Amino acid sequence: MAPLPKVGEKRAKPLFGVTAAMINAASPNDFLATEFLEGYLLDEEGLRTFNSDGSLGAVAHRAYQAELGENPNIAATLANAEIGDPMPNIPEMGAFWSAMEPALQNIGSGRQAPQAALDAAAERMRTSIQ
Structure with missing residues (x-):
């Protein structure tokens, strides 16, 4: 893991996801669920x-992140998230990821040069959302 490289003169902005929990308003035990989330799940233990x-990757809990941040992969993940944007919850993201998966595999395995793989992914995205 490393911070994303520049594209031209601009730093690439990564998309990041977030793990979240919700409590159903109709739950008969909403107070227990709230206690579990706030009193246990969100503390260091x-x-x-x-x-x-x-x-988990990088976390918002500062003390636990300090512990995790000793791992260079987690530190790079946090650095990318700090300059990134939340991943949109839209159907078009499916087209993005289905086009990017083979591109990233081809780049990582050396089967395709990065520019060629990304150009092919961009064309697959344009085709799939038209």
């Missing part, structure tokens, strides 16, 4: 348990 499989 709860986050550490939730992250035991390494799935």
Whole structure:
């Protein structure tokens, strides 16, 4: 992991996702769910348990992020998120990711030069949303 490179003179802006939880207003135990979220899941111990499989990435909890930030991949993820934008929740993102997946695989494996792979992905995106 590393901060995204510049495209021309401008720094690329990554998209980032967020893990969230909601409580159904009709829940008969909404107070217990609130207590679980606020009293356990959002403290360091709860986050550490939730992250035991390494799935959290960078987190908003400052003390726990300081601990995670010792990992250079997590530090780079946070640096990218700080300059990025939240991923839009729109159907067109499906076209983006389905076009980008083979491009990223081809770039990573050396099967295609980055510019050629990204140009092909851009064409797939244009075709799929028209």
